[in-house]
Amino acid sequence: MTAPGPLDEFGLIERFFAPLAGPSGLGLKDDAALVHVPVGHDLVTTVDAIIEGVHFLPSDPAETIGWKALGVNVSDLSAKGAEPLGFLLTLALPKHIDASWLAGFADGLGSAADLWSCPLVGGDTVKMPGPLTLSITAFGAVPSGTMLRRSGARPGDILAVTGTMGDAALGLPLARGSLPSWASTLKPEDRAFLVERYRRPRPRINVAAMLRADASAAMDISDGLLGDAAKMLAVSGCGALIDANLVPLSDAARHALTAEPSCLETVLTGGDDYEILCAVPPARWDRLQANIAACGVPFTRIGMVTEREAGFSVQGSDGPLNFSSLAFNHFGQDNS
Amino acid sequence: MTAPGPLDEFGLIERFFAPLAGPSGLGLKDDAALVHVPVGHDLVTTVDAIIEGVHFLPSDPAETIGWKALGVNVSDLSAKGAEPLGFLLTLALPKHIDASWLAGFADGLGSAADLWSCPLVGGDTVKMPGPLTLSITAFGAVPSGTMLRRSGARPGDILAVTGTMGDAALGLPLARGSLPSWASTLKPEDRAFLVERYRRPRPRINVAAMLRADASAAMDISDGLLGDAAKMLAVSGCGALIDANLVPLSDAARHALTAEPSCLETVLTGGDDYEILCAVPPARWDRLQANIAACGVPFTRIGMVTEREAGFSVQGSDGPLNFSSLAFNHFGQDNS
Secondary structure (H helix, E strand, C coil): CCCCCCCCHHHHHHHHHHHHECHHHHHHCCCCEEECCCCCEEEEEEEEEEEECCCECCCCCHHHHHHHHHHHHHHHHHHCCCEEEEEEEEEEECCCCCHHHHHHHHHHHHHHHHHCCCCEEEEEEEECCCCCEEEEEEEEEEECCCCCCCCCCCCCCEEEEECCCCHHHHHHHHHCCCCCHHHHCCCHHHHHHHHHHHHCCCCCHHHHHHHHHHCCEEEEECCCHHHHHHHHHHHHCEEEEEEHHHCCCCHHHHHHHHHCCCHHHHHHHCCCCCEEEEEECHHHHHHHHHHHHHCCCCEEEEEEEEEHHHCEEEEECCEECCCCCCCCCCCCCCCC | CCCCCCCCHHHHHHHHHHHHECHHHHHHCCCCEEECCCCCEEEEEEEEEEEECCCECCCCCHHHHHHHHHHHHHHHHHHCCCEEEEEEEEEEECCCCCHHHHHHHHHHHHHHHHHCCCCEEEEEEEECCCCCEEEEEEEEEEECCCCCCCCCCCCCCEEEEECCCCHHHHHHHHHCCCCCHHHHCCCHHHHHHHHHHHHCCCCCHHHHHHHHHHCCEEEEECCCHHHHHHHHHHHHCEEEEEEHHHCCCCHHHHHHHHHCCCHHHHHHHCCCCCEEEEEECHHHHHHHHHHHHHCCCCEEEEEEEEEHHHCEEEEECCEECCCCCCCCCCCCCCCC
């Protein structure tokens, strides 16, 4: 056996990750994990990888990296109307990762897992001769046959989003340590809010069941509102009319737009919102809006679904908006 | 939107991976996948990441990399007694990966998925500023409460393995293009066999149900027979007596050992066997052996489970064997 050092795989799992494991994790000492899917439910599963320098910054705190790795996946589950059951973690660790980083990472991951009732059930830890790479597979459950799809939007449906848009994309340059001119006019608490929104997504798990009951289609907004909306409507075979003036903004984002109106493009097409976009038949709108408002989540109508022939259009204060790229594309950003 | 190039994420999924997706994959166009767990069954899930230069060679054919990525995971399912249901794929692609590589990879992955009835249901594709990294999460089902654990071995149980040991570890230097002295005496077909065993694991899915019925504990042998056996027995709170002379060898491995007796250490502690180690109560041995033999899988008794106090010992022709390291450790190989 190799000498147990700080990064010995088994010692590392025992020390940092076994404490996060639920009973199905078998102490993380088996080849596989058991996931109990409640009777009468379907298993919903999703995987997202995040890589240092691509999806998070080398300077991001370990604790928020752990939080975000789980958050981006739980956000996908929520958008499908699913309640979290647990997750698998793959950690590909470069040599420079030490016990202090792992402790912070496990702390952030564990806090998120507790908050969202989504325990660690297993995983894999490997050596990485490249950038720190994390991949999480999350599991959730929906009553059989009720998973929300992207493909269910119909002409006449109302388009709506949870939360506020663009905060994370505005926070990214600030998290990088640069200070764009628009940001210099912002109060420190606005800047801190935007960075926090970039680093620590808050999946909307408490609205999952409501959306499942009343929305016709939904998706997680991760690559920018407009690009993701275009994807959902393409899969639904529909068009859309979105009113940019209705897109909900945080105070901080509003201050940024006041300082620099061209930030609108970042707000509408930037990534990392981790909010939910959904389509809602008009007859169900009032109930859904009331239910979501009752649990304190902002929920805002931003437009409507149209026939496919009407295309995908975005209305601004001075006419239609056209951006060179609708979506932030982690994958294509160096290829485009 | 970014221009659709050969490595545009959506075009890439459509072209190479949508054809591998089963109906639960929703055409790989949604945030998440549905996995149908049969009534009265538990979901068993496992994840393994493989990285170029760590778990496979830059010179390995794309087709066998696809095969192996799924094989190592299905092997974990089989060792738990689970029947495959499907898998999620995470692909982290460096820039040098082109359409021809992806076509070969998808071909190998698809052949394996068909053979093992384990369809692609979803995944994630990201840009990697580092080595090619693949991670697969595989799903399987067992009748509720019957998943085989590592922890069930009891003193008096027979220890047995499927297939032959050490072929892949002997094949590794040959796949790397080097020719150790022992290999120069081997026939070309023996060398080709060993390389094939390294590149193309054959999970023992057809014995999963038999093991579930009669074994008390089981695990997938991926990091070397002795190290993995030591892990299984430690979790079971037992010791073991293994007879190295009983360990089953292929003709090719036997020829290698004849040429160079010290290859025995590689055979017993090298990685990548992807066979199953199990513990079997003596009363169930005859039935299990007959059932497994009937489906043409070699199944060989190699020792017995003892009380913990007896320790973990390996008997060779000339007395107890002691190796500096019991296990091949992908993770620790540069840290040890």
